[in-house]
Amino acid sequence: MVAEKFVVDLNKPLVFQVGHLGEAYDEWVHQPIVSKEGPRFFQSGVLELFTRTAWWVIPTVWVPVACWFISGSVKFGLPSHHVALLVVSGIFVWTLAEYTLHRFLFHVQTKSYWGNTLHYLLHGCHHKHPMDSLRLVFPPAAAAILALPIWNLVKLLCTPSTAPAVFGGILLGYVMYDCTHYYLHHGQPKSEVPKSLKKYHLNHHYRLQNYGFGITSPLWDKVFGTVPPPQSKGDAKRR
Numbered sequence: 001m002v003a004e005k006f007v008v009d010l011n012k013p014l015v016f017q018v019g020h021l022g023e024a025y026d027e028w029v030h031q032p033i034v035s036k037e038g039p040r041f042f043q044s045g046v047l048e049l050f051t052r053t054a055w056w057v058i059p060t061v062w063v064p065v066a067c068w069f070i071s072g073s074v075k076f077g078l079p080s081h082h083v084a085l086l087v088v089s090g091i092f093v094w095t096l097a098e099y100t101l102h103r104f105l106f107h108v109q110t111k112s113y114w115g116n117t118l119h120y121l122l123h124g125c126h127h128k129h130p131m132d133s134l135r136l137v138f139p140p141a142a143a144a145i146l147a148l149p150i151w152n153l154v155k156l157l158c159t160p161s162t163a164p165a166v167f168g169g170i171l172l173g174y175v176m177y178d179c180t181h182y183y184l185h186h187g188q189p190k191s192e193v194p195k196s197l198k199k200y201h202l203n204h205h206y207r208l209q210n211y212g213f214g215i216t217s218p219l220w221d222k223v224f225g226t227v228p229p230p231q232s233k234g235d236a237k238r239r
Contacts, residue, residue: 015041018120019113026109029124030209038132041125050141051121052134055182059175061140066171072164083165090169097150097170098177099220103213130205133186137178147171173216180216203228 006020008028021028041051073083106123110116120128125135138146154167180197189195197216204212211228214221221227
């Protein structure tokens with residue numbers, strides 16, 4: 001007897017449905033629905049509220065936190081040029097963290113009920129509804145959960161005087177990442193660099209989801225061989 005295929009009802013809250021897709025989840029979540037209207041996640045209005053975050057919340061929350069960390073290194077008496085170099089180093093470290101998280105965590109393969117459910121909350125919802133503007137940037141609470149182990153790692157690798165500035169730089173890199181990510185989906189770039197980045201990222205969404213993991217830069221895609229191959233004429237005709 002063949003088991004009946006589960007069908008997600010888009011008119012009902014989605015979060016507790018997607019887990020039932022099992023192995024079919026990966027294919028389903030990478031078939032985007034291009035609409036500015038986002039789906040409902042939860043029946044509870046309170047839980048639903050916490051799934052929505054406007055882009056401007058990210059710099060409002062995290063820039064002051066980053067500045068507070070950076071001031072920690074200043075209080076240790078480090079010269080300003082040394083602090084600035086540490087901050088820039090932190091921003092550079094973020095670009096690798098951005099790539100690593102996107103490739104290995106946000107695109108992890110799942111098929112269990114809770115694996116699918118958690119992945120949908122973490123990143124799958126963005127691939128299914130890429131134009132949902134209120135579920136594009138990370139809610140501060142979720143970002144804080146990811147930031148904590150990164151801060152602990154920085155403290156382990158750096159001295160007490162340098163760790164705050166490096167981590168402050170990482171936080172600033174994160175702010176640049178989330179704001180850039182929002183702009184690539186909802187902005188209308190005029191100059192060549194942002195237009196190229198937008199095309200690069202939308203290619204990740206609509207053509208090759210297993211390539212092009214860099215958002216602010218394709219640097220680490222080039223280093224690790226995940227730059228999307230050029231579109232063939234056959235692909236163009238099918239599209």
